[in-house]
Amino acid sequence: MEDEQVVKILLCCSSGFTTSYFAQRLNEAAKQLSLDYEFDATSYFDLYSRAEGYDMILIAPQIGYMLKKFKKALPKKRVCQIPTSLFASYNTGATFSFIQEQLKEYRQQSQEKNSLFSDCRLDCPMHQETVLAIAELYDGNSIQVYIHIYKKGEVLFDDVVIKPNFQKVVLFDLIQYALGQVEGVDLIVLAVPGIIKEGTIIDFPQRGLKNYPMKKRIEERFHIKTTLINNTNAIALGFAYLHPEHEIVTYHSQPYGRAMGGQGTVVHQNLINGISGISGEIKFFLPRMQFSNELARLAKTDFGTQEIVTNALLPTISLIGPDIIVLRAPLINDLEELKKRIATFIPCDAMPEIVMIEDIKPFLFRGIAEYACSFLQETE
Structure with a gap:
């Protein structure tokens, strides 16, 4: 359910001059080949301030010694060093192949990481309810909305939706989508940013919400018991x-x-x-x-x-x-x-x-599971 979009790639070198020329060549070739790539360039001094808007970072060989540092600082990005032979020759075709291989490998690694947190069982033996959990995470570049459905403690369904900002995340539509995957959901748990009190979002300026009765609105629309927790608390x-x-x-x-x-x-x-x-x-x-x-x-x-x-x-x-x-x-x-x-x-x-910690999702869904169990025990 991830939105299709142009892959934005930022090239980086010492001053940004050589990579600017290479980025121009790559943009021209991508247009001719109808590839959904968009290239730009920067110096390594400005990399941190500009990286937010890009999906992939390619650094020039002359600053390859900084690769490890960049990878650690930008864990949500695919950061790679351009092979010397490609950079020296400005070989656009071979560079496209290199990019495709790196993106494929990165997506496979991401899927493997996601499978780790899909093992978060809802270990609550007193309850056999079907629970829908929706969690929002912000990584500085996009909003990632994770959807889990538990049935008798097991993860029955999981998905992720990526949006550019909070305004593009329509929770009611996501709930409707998730409810269409499994019948008989007994509880909805939302882990979202903002100040939350008894199901009311007291303050969430990024979404323009203040004293918004989210729990009440969801229960009125879907007729399913609902509870909320701040995602950091989870x-x-x-x-x-x-x-x-x-x-x-x-x-x-x-x-x-x-x-x-x-x-x-x-x-x-x-x-x-x-x-x-x-x-x-x-x-x-x-x-x-x-x-x-x-x-x-x-x-x-x-x-x-x-x-x-x-x-x-x-x-x-x-x-x-x-x-x-x-x-x-x-x-x-x-x-x-x-x-x-x-x-x-x-x-x-x-x-x-x-x-x-780098990967917070296992802790996020473990926290949601514990919170859901406590809520079910209190309301039984």
Whole structure:
């Protein structure tokens, strides 16, 4: 159900000059061959700020030593080094073949990763309901909407829909589509961004929602019991469930190129929502803190993102004292450097363990499963 679209490819070299010429040649050849490719070029200084709008990154051989760093910083992109023979000869035909091979391999790897989180069972022996779970994730480039249907605890159906922004995601249409796949859905669970209280989206500016009774509207339209959870909270809950050795877990999400992230905290397997669901909403204090530059500028670089994440985590560490912080921050390449920065403020014996995760979907759907089970037990 993924939208068909032109594959946008960004070429990158030291200054952007040689790749600009190659990009021009590739665009001309793609047009002649009716290929759905669109090429552009940039210098490696501007790569992070421009990569968001592209599906694939091709770096020139002269900066091949930076390939590993770029891959880590851009985990949602296919980042490859152009073979020297192709770049030196500007061989467009062979380059198209190289691109097709790389995209095919990347899609296969993505399918394998998706199969890992499709194993998230709804381990709730007291209930045999059929549950529809819909989760939204934002990776800095697009909105990915994951759809799971559980029947007697097993994943019966899964799909993914990709949209450019939240305005293009029509949840009611997606629910209608999902309900057409399986009969007899007993519960709908939505894991979405925003401040959520008792099924009402208190605040979600990206979608223009404020005090919107989402639960009520869905139940009125589809006549199916519905519940909502913040997606960051679901990830925190899933990690805590899979790692019961930790008493207090905080998950921090810092989307690629974005100043505002979010946090979710679980204490002794219990999710902390706070009054009116405000827990973890760092947007209320982060802009008022002191930074070395504008937040929007800092969010475009590794060093700047470290500064943002440090300032976002310090209040949490000081007030809640988690024993582990789970971090999703694609632009941060050096986790040890981040730890050193935080350690300049926090005593050594109070420093939490900090781990970085790349694939959050297993934790997201584990958290949704746990939340659904709790909801079913409370409402039986």
